[in-house]
Each structure stands twice: as C-alpha cells, then as structure tokens.
Amino acid sequence: MTNPHEFGIAGLLGWPVAHSRSPVIHNHWLAQFGIPGRYVLFPVPPEKLEAAVRGLSALGLRGCNVTTPHKQAIFPMLDRVDDLARRIGAVNTVVVEKDGTLTGFNNDGNGFIQSLRDAKPDWRPDSGPILVLGAGGASRAVVASLAAQGATEIRVTNRTREKAQEIADAVGAAVGIVPWEQREDALDGIAMLANATSLGSAGKPPLEMPLDRLPRDAIVGDLIYVPPETPLLAAARARGNVTVNGLGLLLNQARPAFNAWFGVMPEITPALRAAIAATF
Numbered sequence: 001m002t003n004p005h006e007f008g009i010a011g012l013l014g015w016p017v018a019h020s021r022s023p024v025i026h027n028h029w030l031a032q033f034g035i036p037g038r039y040v041l042f043p044v045p046p047e048k049l050e051a052a053v054r055g056l057s058a059l060g061l062r063g064c065n066v067t068t069p070h071k072q073a074i075f076p077m078l079d080r081v082d083d084l085a086r087r088i089g090a091v092n093t094v095v096v097e098k099d100g101t102l103t104g105f106n107n108d109g110n111g112f113i114q115s116l117r118d119a120k121p122d123w124r125p126d127s128g129p130i131l132v133l134g135a136g137g138a139s140r141a142v143v144a145s146l147a148a149q150g151a152t153e154i155r156v157t158n159r160t161r162e163k164a165q166e167i168a169d170a171v172g173a174a175v176g177i178v179p180w181e182q183r184e185d186a187l188d189g190i191a192m193l194a195n196a197t198s199l200g201s202a203g204k205p206p207l208e209m210p211l212d213r214l215p216r217d218a219i220v221g222d223l224i225y226v227p228p229e230t231p232l233l234a235a236a237r238a239r240g241n242v243t244v245n246g247l248g249l250l251l252n253q254a255r256p257a258f259n260a261w262f263g264v265m266p267e268i269t270p271a272l273r274a275a276i277a278a279t280f
C-alpha cells in the first residue's frame with residue numbers, strides 16, 4: 001500500500017467503456033470511507049493497450065479493471081496472473097504492486113457465486129448438480145470459479161457445442177456437456193441454474209427454457225442485469241425459486257478489487273444499491 005494520504009487512482013480500461021457502472025461503485029466507496037481518490041474511465045483502443053498498461057505504474061495508479069476487448073489481450077503485459085484467471089482465460093482486475101509490477105486476477109465468477117450465496121445462504125457450489133446455459137466469456141468465468149469452489153457436477157450447454165467443449169477442456173472433470181436441444185432434460189435434480197447466454201437481455205430474443213422440470217429449491221441466476229428481471233427470472237420467481245440477476249456479480253466482483261487497491265474491504269449497502277439503481 002502506498003502512502004494512504006496520497007490521492008489514489010484506479011480505473012477501467014476498455015473499448016468502449018462509457019456504459020460502465022464501475023465508477024459509481026468505486027467512487028461511492030471512496031466517498032463512504034473518506035479515501036482521497038477517484039475511479040476513472042479510460043477508453044483505450046486495442047492498439048494502445050500495451051502503452052496504457054506500461055503506463056499504469058508510472059502514473060501511480062493503484063490498479064485497474066479490464067473489460068472488452070482487452071480481457072485476454074492483456075495477459076502477456078502482466079508480470080503474473082493468478083491460477084483462476086488463467087483457467088478462466090481472462091483478467092478483469094489488475095493490481096499495481098508496491099514494486100510497480102502488475103498482477104492479474106479475475107473476480108467475475110466468484111462475484112456471481114457470492115451473490116447467489118447472499119440470496120440463498122444454504123446454497124453452496126457443492127450442494128448439487130449445476131446447469132449453465134451458454135459458453136462465452138462470462139460462462140467460462142462462472143464455470144471455472146464454481147469448480148474452484150468445489151462444484152463436482154456442472155452441466156454446460158451451448159448452441160455452439162465446441163465452445164462448451166473448450167470450457168470442459170480448460171476446467172476439467174467437473175464439467176459435462178449437454179447438447180443445446182436437450183437442455184430441458186438437464187434441469188432434473190439441479191441445485192442451481194445459471195443463464196450466461198445473451199438471450200433475454202434488452203433487444204435480444206428471450207431464452208426458450210421451460211422450467212417444469214426445475215426443482216423448487218434450486219436457485220436461478222442470470223448474468224444479465226438489463227432488464228433487471230429477464231423472462232427466465234420472472235418465470236422462475238413465479239414458481240417460487242429464489243432468483244438473482246447480474247447486478248450482484250458486478251457489485252461483488254468489485255469488493256476484492258477495491259480492497260486490493262485501497263486497503264479496505266467494502267460492503268454492498270442499500271445506499272450503494274440505490275446509487276446503482278439511479279443509473280438505470
């Protein structure tokens with residue numbers, strides 16, 4: 001940790017970045033704890049990523065978040081990347097260490113898992129089989145983090161089977177692949193269902209997923225947060241399942257990043273949720 005009285009800067013490297021809610025989250029916590037500092041958006045085009053990352057330490061930044069399209073490209077520019085981020089194949093948080101070297105992490109999957117646990121404290125990754133819909137970057141973060149936290153049966157289904165196979169290859173024996181056409185059968189006996197496709201988000205078609213075979217005590221998560229309740233979550237909630245949208249991931253992935261940059265582990269308070277809600 002640098003001198004706590006120094007103005008601390010962190011930010012988001014992405015292209016584009018304007019839509020991000022991360023400044024609201026981190027600047028809320030900085031104000032709450034009276035820490036002098038600022039979280040800033042840095043629109044960085046791909047061809048300038050390397051120069052931007054090289055400048056982090058020289059400019060005195062505490063670190064940064066990384067978003068599309070830089071989450072993979074940044075790997076060779078970092079001094080070390082933790083095991084989970086390696087298995088996920090993407091970095092979402094960079095910490096500038098005291099000696100100026102750069103460490104990469106990925107908190108997205110753990111953030112999602114924490115938001116599920118907040119909503120249903122008796123659920124754990126090893127509570128029973130899990131069904132994950134989709135096999136893009138978000139799915140891979142969730143699946144790798146679930147396996148790292150003890151999940152032993154994760155059923156992954158995706159329209160393009162090869163991408164589900166890539167996740168199985170990267171994560172290992174806990175992952176089984178279900179053909180997309182058979183996703184409804186895979187609801188049998190699950191303790192958790194997660195939607196990591198873009199279906200159901202604003203402007204996209206809804207996900208076709210009848211829930212008749214979903215156990216009543218299963219928790220249902222959707223990584224989407226615009227709209228705040230997708231048709232999938234509405235249907236699950238109507239039949240009595242506990243549901244969680246993607247805002248919990250966004251909020252929970254930010255906590256360990258803030259702690260690493262500013263030395264305080266922040267909480268997700270009603271005031272923070274209200275500040276985020278006001279941005280919609």
Ligand code: ATR
Pocket residue numbers: 133134135136137138139158159160163196197198199
């Ligand atoms: P992210 O980084 O958010 O995960 P992504 O990598 O573009 O975004 O992944 C989007 C996911 O939604 C993928 O699983 C994608 O399936 P494909 O791998 O087959 O493309 C899924 N998806 C998007 N549109 C879909 C559709 N119309 N039907 C089924 N799956 C769809």
